[in-house]
Amino acid sequence: MKSVIEEVELLAPGHRMCAGCGLAISTRLALNVAGINTIVVLPTGCLEVTTTQYPETSWRVPFIHVAFENAAAVASGIDVALEMMGRKGINVLAIGGDGGTFDIGFQALSGMFERGHRVTYICHDNEAYMNTGIQRSSATPYAAWTTTSPYGRYSIGKKKRKKPIGIIAVAHDIPYVATATIAYYEDYQRKVKKALSMDGPAFIHVLVPCPTGWRFPPDKTVEISRLAVETGVFVLWEVEGGRMENLKVTVKPKKRKPVEEYLMPQRRFSHLFKPERRQDVIDKIQRTIDEKCERYGL
Amino acid sequence: MKKEEYKLKKITIGAIISEPGSSIKYKTGSWRSYKPILTEFTPPCTRECPARIKVREYISLIKEKHFEEAYKLLKDKIPFPVTIGRVCHHPCEKKCYRGQFDEPIAINILKRFIADYALKNKKKPSKVEITKKEKIAIIGSGPAGLSAAYKLVKMGYSVTVFEALPVAGGIPRFGIPDYRLPKNVLETEIDDIKSLGVEIKLNTSITDIKHLRKQYEAVFIAVGVQKSRKLNVPGEELDGVICGLEFLKSLNLEKKVSLGKKVIVIGGGNVATDVARSALRLGAETFIVYRRSRKEMPAIKEGVEEAEREGVQIKYLASPKKILGTNKVSGIECVRMKLGEPDESGRKRPIPIEGSEFVIEADTIILAIGEYPDFSFLKGSVKTEKQRIVVDPKSLATDQPGVFAGGDVVTGPATVIEAIAQGTKAAVCIDRYLRGEPMKYGEEALPLIELEKMNLSMVETKSRIKSHSLPVKERMGNFKEVNLGFTEEEALEEAERCLSCGSCKLCKLCSIYCPDNAAKMGETEAEINLDYCKGCGICENECPCGVIIMELEVK
Structure with a gap:
């Protein structure tokens, strides 16, 4: 078997991401495919603060840090600039967190989709504002604990459901939209490759478990990511040409596991199991997943 | 991307120097x-193998197409890789962790593949120089005896093997039919042992152990089992009742055997299936009568399956009550059995059902209900008990100093790989004995890998590759080899399935x-x-x- 020891990693070690961070795995996987001829646009978020501690950087590709809300706008600008300069074969990769994508940067993202820039936007979804201390975002799932969606006598955690960002991206009629997660790295890398080959905007929604914010031991990151797919919590699909009828599920779990197996190891859901078991809430989550999976033909 | 393609560039902004990847x-x-x-860790296959063959390692060498090295690894451990690749009952496959995932790896067929590969391209091993002054005598040239000889000659001892029969090889030579083990295969491997410098004296029965012990510094008794057990039912003395091992011996040593049209084989072990399948090839309609059900049958599963496919009719839960006939056998009266509580062997005890007797006609009845050793040659010189030689299980030493025993004489009728393991163990202990070191045999084994420690989430299910076998209709009337093994592509594909437990x-x-x-x-x-x-x-x-x-x- 070929040794990979000589290969240069485009995200250097020495970054300050937590032990077992899913974000680091995802970024490595994406950069391995994108390669050296890539410009990375990075809004504020975990990835930005942990890889660019002054005066050091973990990036071995050109990158630009922008404000929370305008990664997509800056990436659009880079795309236009490259075009004006006649530079070809350079990938523009915007990597935003769920806060910077679902909430704060959404307007810029929507604009980028509408203008049709040749940019691949990867959204690292760890389902809350982890960098600032685990505040809920519109990506936080129903019933999850965060510091701003606490549980208690009158609360079961977040009351609202998660925003279906992938479907919203498809509605923009862009060439390529996909979902991915780190456990299924081959599927993920294939999607990044495909996204980069598109002549126009591509969007990949990546679920990255966060041991710190989701409250699980750091060795379980990949396992939780896999469980998300196996339970149907997160469906891996891709849509080409902006048409929902082209939706293709890329990883089908052999036998779908009950959602409990996904919820149980994460302490952000621990209030569903103790002090007393909230079967009503678990059932509700399970029902939502069953309905969703039926739509996807799982 | 390689390092040279990528040049680090310093970026200077004012007084700050930031290098790419400087973190x-x-x-x-x-x-x-x-x-x-x-x-x-030790994988389950090696843990389960009596001879502790390094299965995971040779499969990994197959994956890399290093067939020669894989063969060396095998041959280093045992002298009969080609033989064992055909006749082993492969306990390794039963415990293979892949079996709990989808299907176990075809370990034995892979082993056979490399052994066959080596057989095609092999050179004769050269003689080993005798560096030790002690001489060792081995009685019996079966797998146990020859394995001990192989190890000892490689250590530099002068080794002489005494064999009572006109051919060397023991049970694999005269007790396993050609369709399972072609004799030229075994002979090549015995020739290898001879080339190393082992002397095999054929047609030489030993009758006096004490005298032999005076001429040799150590003696290893590995004579195996020769006698077949009796049924103890009326009519057993009739003409046409023969013993399984005797039948196989006559067949393999190329004597004429006439069986008649209908043959009944009694027993459920490997001898029974070998006898039945041979009788079928000689043109007889063949039945096996076994008193328990298929699950309890001690024969290798493949042997039973192939026997049934070839047309052997197996009567389960039936036990002979009386052999019928006046001078010559005409049939057998059996009684139906049911299974009761497990006995001391752990298998369910068969209990006769009163009044359920039935008769099967037969021209020949072959008994294959177990074998035991013939100890008349010992003349009480070595302690025996319940038809076995008493040995220290750690060293295989008998009560007589310098006299060791192993193989079927110690374990009772067992398999080839167990005999090989015993021979190897005896060789190590004989060497220690001669050097005056404490006699004990134990390999330092790493702990067993637990299946729970292996994360198989990313392993895709893939069925075991089926090996080729001779079509059933081409098997009758001849003793052509049935299992034809893997092609190189198949071997590589199957080797890829190995999970490499613990490495x-x-x-x-x-x-x-x-x-x-x-x-x-x-x-x-x-x-x-x-x-x-x-x-x-x-x-x-x-x-x-x-x-x-x-x-x-x-x-």
């Missing part, structure tokens, strides 16, 4: 409280899933860069081979 200065390894350690297979998963680029593939196993490893433990949790252990690091 490598910051050693995040200092955050760690647990440290990943690569460990090696790194360079699958890269740890390196793919490491958030800190700390795990990389080395030459033979993964290497972890502790400068950056934060000790998250993802590699331990995800490793499909179970070789990474997180150890508390005290700082």
